[in-house]
Amino acid sequence: MTPPSITIQKLDIPTDPLAIALTGGDLRILPYLIRAMVGAIAFTCGEIYAAFNQDGVMVGFQGWVPPGQLLFSTDEQRSRLKDFIERQSEKAQKYLQKACELNTYWCNFNFVAAEYQQQGISKAMMDLAYEKAAANKWTMALATTNVRNIAISNHLDFELVGYRNMSSPFIDWPAWIYVRKT
Numbered sequence: 001m002t003p004p005s006i007t008i009q010k011l012d013i014p015t016d017p018l019a020i021a022l023t024g025g026d027l028r029i030l031p032y033l034i035r036a037m038v039g040a041i042a043f044t045c046g047e048i049y050a051a052f053n054q055d056g057v058m059v060g061f062q063g064w065v066p067p068g069q070l071l072f073s074t075d076e077q078r079s080r081l082k083d084f085i086e087r088q089s090e091k092a093q094k095y096l097q098k099a100c101e102l103n104t105y106w107c108n109f110n111f112v113a114a115e116y117q118q119q120g121i122s123k124a125m126m127d128l129a130y131e132k133a134a135a136n137k138w139t140m141a142l143a144t145t146n147v148r149n150i151a152i153s154n155h156l157d158f159e160l161v162g163y164r165n166m167s168s169p170f171i172d173w174p175a176w177i178y179v180r181k182t
Helices: 017-022 027-045 075-085 090-096 121-136 149-155
Strands: 047-052 058-065 105-112 140-144 159-166 173-180
Touching: 017 027, 017 090, 017 173, 027 047, 027 058, 027 075, 027 105, 047 121, 058 121, 105 121, 121 140, 140 149, 149 159, 149 173
Parallel strands: 105 140
Antiparallel strands: 047 058, 058 105, 140 173, 159 173
């Protein structure tokens, strides 16, 4: 049974400003981008760390891309992106091509299901990523577009190194950038 403090609802229209910017405001194509990103990270350029409950149900995951790897920089990775790009407007395609590249072990995803939050799951996955980063002397980094995640990033031992209001032709969006040195 769901705790009374939890609200369950179908999310018809995501409100994340980065999702709006990358899709050119056409959020119907967001699932294509997510599939492309997770597939590229998991199978070609990065690592996925996952958390499972006692029944084997995934309750959280993180997606990491190491330094020297740029998401969608190879033909194989770009082929995963094709379904998404074909659905983007030309204006949105041009904006997406301006994506930033950082020389860090970059966390693209950090998700834990609501009922499993504040139980150390994100920290445990982060610790696995930290082991790899430390072994390779990589700096870890992540960004958030949601003010709620600032405290979470701090709790995960990341240091805020910058904030910027990002512009896109579709929506302005906030970005808090964090690093964790190894």
